[in-house]
Amino acid sequence: MVAFSAAPLLAQQGPVDPVMFDGGYEALQPLSGSAGPAELEGHGQGYYVPSTPETVQWGYLPNRDSEPVLTVPSGSVVTFDTLSHEGLLEDQGRDPEVYFAGFEVTRDFVLDDAVEITGSDIAHDFAVDGPHIVTGPIAIEGAEPGDILKIETLSIIPRTGYGVISNRHGKGALPGEFPETPVPAADASAENPEAYHNVSVFTPISERDGQYYGALHTAEGERVEFPIRPFMGLMGVASDTSEPVHSVPPAMHGGNLDINELGAGSTLYLPIEVAGALFYTGDPHAAQGDGEVALTALEHSMRPTFRLTVLKPGDEGLPMSGDIAHPMAETEDYWIAIGLNEDLDEAMKEAVRQSIGLLTGRYGMDRATALAYLSAGVDFEVSQVVDKTKGVHALIPKADFSALAVD
Known part of the structure; x- marks a missing residue:
C-alpha cells in the first residue's frame, strides 16, 4: 500500500480545495513493450496488447484502412493495458510526471506508458482532436462484414491508486455555466496549461472491506466517498470509411458508448463493418454516474481482459433472431x-x-x-x-x- 496525499491543486483547477487521503496500491506497469501471445494472470494463455506510440491513436478511432497491431483467432482472450487521458492532456501540461507530482504522487506510481506516449511525437491538437488514447486495433480471424463481434469483458483491474474527474469550458451538461472560472486565454497551451482555466479534480482511491472507493470532500472538509465500478467507456470495431473517425461520438461501430453497466461480466455485441473487425478499446473509467454530467467520469487507467468471438449470421450464440444492426x-x-x-x-x-x-x-x-x-x-x-x-x-x-x- 502507498499513501497518496493531494497537494494544493494546480492553478488551472480553479477554486477546489485539495483532498487528503491515504490509500492506493502499486502501479501496474506494462507487461511488455509489444503485442503478442502471453500467459495472462487469472486467464491462462492468451494475448497482450500494450499502449505504446506504435499501438495507439490519440483522439481518433481505427477505420477500414487501419493496420492491426495483432491478429488473433476467434474466441481468443486478450488483455490490454489502457491509459486514461487525464493528467496527459495539454490543459494539464502533457507531462504526467509533473502533473501528478502536484498531488505528491511520486514517479514510481506514474505509469511508464503514460510518460512514453506524452513524451513522444504523436500529434494531438487539444482544440480539435478527441481526448482519448485508443489502443489497437486487433484483427480477429474470420471476421467479415455482416458478422457480429461478441465482446465479453472478463475482468478490469485498476492500474493506479488515483484518477481524475474533469470539467472543461464549452463542454459537459452545463456549458457556459461550469466551470465557474475564466474562459481560456488566447495563450493557453501545453506550455501554459493554467491559461485554460479548466477544472480537474484529483481523486485518490482506497480499499475498505474488499470494496474500493473514490474520495472527494465538502467545503467544510468532510470526506465524501463513492464506490468504484470499473468499466471501459470505449470499445468498438472499425468503421467502413477512409475518413478520420473522431473518438468522442459513439455510433453503430460502438466506440465511446460510456455505458456504466459494461463492466466485468458484461457482453457487448457490435455489427462488424470491415474484414477482421479491428477491435479497439480505451477511455477506462473507475466510476461514472448516468449522464456523466461534468464531462468526464472518474478517469482511471485500467487493465481489461476480453474474450473476442466472431458470430456468423444464424449462430446459436446470437442474442436474437434477425439482423443486428445496432450495438x-x-x-x-x-x-x-x-x-x-x-x-x-x-x-x-x-x-x-x-x-x-x-x-x-x-x-x-x-x-x-x-x-x-x-x-x-x-x-x-x-x-x-x-x-x-x-x-x-x-x-x-x-x-x-x-x-x-x-x-
Missing part, C-alpha cells in the same frame, strides 16, 4: 438495448425501438405487447449527454422472461 449488450441480470442520437429525445426513441426489436426477435412478443411491457417494466437510463451523440439505454430484466422459451 446491444447484456449482463447477468439485464438485456441492454442502446439508442444513440445527437438529440436526446431521438436517442430515447431509438432505445425504445431497439428494445422492441430485441423483445420480438428473442422472445417472439408482438410489437404492441412489447411496447406495453417496456412502459410498465423497464427502466431507460441516460448513458451520457456530453459526447456530441447522446446515449440512452434500456435495462430489460432477464428474470421477467425466465419461464419463456427463446426463439
Whole structure:
C-alpha cells in the first residue's frame, strides 16, 4: 500500500480545495513493450496488447484502412493495458510526471506508458482532436462484414491508486455555466496549461472491506466517498470509411458508448463493418454516474481482459433472431438495448425501438405487447449527454422472461 496525499491543486483547477487521503496500491506497469501471445494472470494463455506510440491513436478511432497491431483467432482472450487521458492532456501540461507530482504522487506510481506516449511525437491538437488514447486495433480471424463481434469483458483491474474527474469550458451538461472560472486565454497551451482555466479534480482511491472507493470532500472538509465500478467507456470495431473517425461520438461501430453497466461480466455485441473487425478499446473509467454530467467520469487507467468471438449470421450464440444492426449488450441480470442520437429525445426513441426489436426477435412478443411491457417494466437510463451523440439505454430484466422459451 502507498499513501497518496493531494497537494494544493494546480492553478488551472480553479477554486477546489485539495483532498487528503491515504490509500492506493502499486502501479501496474506494462507487461511488455509489444503485442503478442502471453500467459495472462487469472486467464491462462492468451494475448497482450500494450499502449505504446506504435499501438495507439490519440483522439481518433481505427477505420477500414487501419493496420492491426495483432491478429488473433476467434474466441481468443486478450488483455490490454489502457491509459486514461487525464493528467496527459495539454490543459494539464502533457507531462504526467509533473502533473501528478502536484498531488505528491511520486514517479514510481506514474505509469511508464503514460510518460512514453506524452513524451513522444504523436500529434494531438487539444482544440480539435478527441481526448482519448485508443489502443489497437486487433484483427480477429474470420471476421467479415455482416458478422457480429461478441465482446465479453472478463475482468478490469485498476492500474493506479488515483484518477481524475474533469470539467472543461464549452463542454459537459452545463456549458457556459461550469466551470465557474475564466474562459481560456488566447495563450493557453501545453506550455501554459493554467491559461485554460479548466477544472480537474484529483481523486485518490482506497480499499475498505474488499470494496474500493473514490474520495472527494465538502467545503467544510468532510470526506465524501463513492464506490468504484470499473468499466471501459470505449470499445468498438472499425468503421467502413477512409475518413478520420473522431473518438468522442459513439455510433453503430460502438466506440465511446460510456455505458456504466459494461463492466466485468458484461457482453457487448457490435455489427462488424470491415474484414477482421479491428477491435479497439480505451477511455477506462473507475466510476461514472448516468449522464456523466461534468464531462468526464472518474478517469482511471485500467487493465481489461476480453474474450473476442466472431458470430456468423444464424449462430446459436446470437442474442436474437434477425439482423443486428445496432450495438446491444447484456449482463447477468439485464438485456441492454442502446439508442444513440445527437438529440436526446431521438436517442430515447431509438432505445425504445431497439428494445422492441430485441423483445420480438428473442422472445417472439408482438410489437404492441412489447411496447406495453417496456412502459410498465423497464427502466431507460441516460448513458451520457456530453459526447456530441447522446446515449440512452434500456435495462430489460432477464428474470421477467425466465419461464419463456427463446426463439
